[in-house]
Amino acid sequence: MKAIAVRPPQKNSVHVAELPMPSLDTVPNGHGVLAKVLKVGVDATDREINEGLYGNPPEGSDFLVIGHEAFAQVVEVGPHVKRVQPGDLVACTVRRPGCSIYDQIGRNDITSEEVYFERGINLRHGYLTEYFVDDQRYFVKIPKGLRHLGVLAEPASVVTKGIEQAYLAQQRLQVWEPQRAFVLGAGQIGLLAAMMFRLRGLDVHVFAWSKAEGNLKAEIAGQYGARYVSTQEQSPADIAKEVGRPDLIFEATGRSDQAFGAMEYLGLNGALIWSSVTGGDHHVDVPGDKINLEWVLGNKLLVGTVNGNWRHFEIGISDLALGEQMFPGVTEQILTHPVDGLENYQQMMDLLETGKCLKVFVNVAEESTV
Ligand code: BGC
Numbered sequence: 089m090k091a092i093a094v095r096p097p098q099k100n101s102v103h104v105a106e107l108p109m110p111s112l113d114t115v116p117n118g119h120g121v122l123a124k125v126l127k128v129g130v131d132a133t134d135r136e137i138n139e140g141l142y143g144n145p146p147e148g149s150d151f152l153v154i155g156h157e158a159f160a161q162v163v164e165v166g167p168h169v170k171r172v173q174p175g176d177l178v179a180c181t182v183r184r185p186g187c188s189i190y191d192q193i194g195r196n197d198i199t200s201e202e203v204y205f206e207r208g209i210n211l212r213h214g215y216l217t218e219y220f221v222d223d224q225r226y227f228v229k230i231p232k233g234l235r236h237l238g239v240l241a242e243p244a245s246v247v248t249k250g251i252e253q254a255y256l257a258q259q260r261l262q263v264w265e266p267q268r269a270f271v272l273g274a275g276q277i278g279l280l281a282a283m284m285f286r287l288r289g290l291d292v293h294v295f296a297w298s299k300a301e302g303n304l305k306a307e308i309a310g311q312y313g314a315r316y317v318s319t320q321e322q323s324p325a326d327i328a329k330e331v332g333r334p335d336l337i338f339e340a341t342g343r344s345d346q347a348f349g350a351m352e353y354l355g356l357n358g359a360l361i362w363s364s365v366t367g368g369d370h371h372v373d374v375p376g377d378k379i380n381l382e383w384v385l386g387n388k389l390l391v392g393t394v395n396g397n398w399r400h401f402e403i404g405i406s407d408l409a410l411g412e413q414m415f416p417g418v419t420e421q422i423l424t425h426p427v428d429g430l431e432n433y434q435q436m437m438d439l440l441e442t443g444k445c446l447k448v449f450v451n452v453a454e455e456s457t458v
């Protein structure tokens with residue numbers, strides 16, 4: 089079967105590779121699930137892997153199949169599979185366990201080992217192919233009524249993980265009732281964060297470079313009931329002066345200057361969530377003394393979010409479902425750039441390289457009626 093692969097650290101090596109049809113017996117204890125890939129979302133991670141910035145093939149392979157945001161349909165299950173059955177719509181987590189204590193208790197998303205295994209990213213083949221097999225414990229069911237948003241399950245899991253980690257860590261304060269959130273960046277992650285903060289009753293301000301007029305991202309933010317601010321007109325620090333400092337900041341800009349800059353206007357006792365994975369080597373200048381002083385005196389918290397485990401996928405899917413009830417038809421507008429068929433992988437990469445598409449995803453196959 090066909091797969092879309094790269095040869096890291098070679099630049100621009102994206103190509104079609106041939107993989108054998110996967111088999112259920114490769115998973116022990118009768119826990120295997122064979123799934124047909126329906127759609128795969130792609131993002132800056134896939135682009136950067138193709139640029140040779142990171143990513144490694146599995147041992148014994150000279151290529152890595154990319155794609156880590158899978159929406160699939162179960163085709164066949166091993167004799168001891170309970171979680172899913174043929175016909176079910178599913179997402180599948182990205183990271184696979186190593187040996188640390190966290191990996192052993194199902195928290196491979198916070199492994200304490202340097203080497204991590206991520207499908208489509210590091211040392212494990214991804215989902216830009218026709219079929220894949222994995223252990224049932226990595227699959228998460230997607231309700232049929234949410235099939236149109238299924239390809240957003242993985243990004244949603246990263247956002248919910250960040251929010252959950254911040255709320256958990258804020259229990260240190262004993263009483264914490266956040267009122268105001270700033271979201272930096274209006275890509276898929278920023279917009280999903282805005283939606284999830286709105287679902288939690290917060291006053292949300294979304295910041296991005298582009299002006300609001302005729303701008304889909306601003307429109308989506310507005311439809312979620314968030315205020316969109318172009319940073320060409322007003323900075324987050326300006327807005328903090330106007331409405332008060334935020335209790336929460338979700339940073340999703342892909343830029344370390346913005347990530348560090350956010351430390352300057354977070355409110356007292358506030359939490360800053362970083363989600364950018366900056367693959368470059370930029371240096372940034374920050375007023376270190378001032379930040380150090382204010383962070384210590386103001387009891388502020390910084391937490392990063394990378395990679396959700398199956399529980400974060402479940403919360404993410406619930407949030408997508410609740411969001412659909414609260415803001416019908418809004419979230420699907422994030423899905424701006426479909427690419428039809430694996431064979432159009434070059435178009436997929438070209439779209440990613442423009443850096444201007446809200447969400448690129450590949451339609452791999454049609455759902456079967458079972
Ligand atoms: C993925 C995460 C992953 C991270 C780092 C992101 O694009 O969505 O699941 O952990 O890249 O590899």
Ligand code: ZN
Binds near residue numbers: 131133156157
């Ligand atoms: Zn991703």
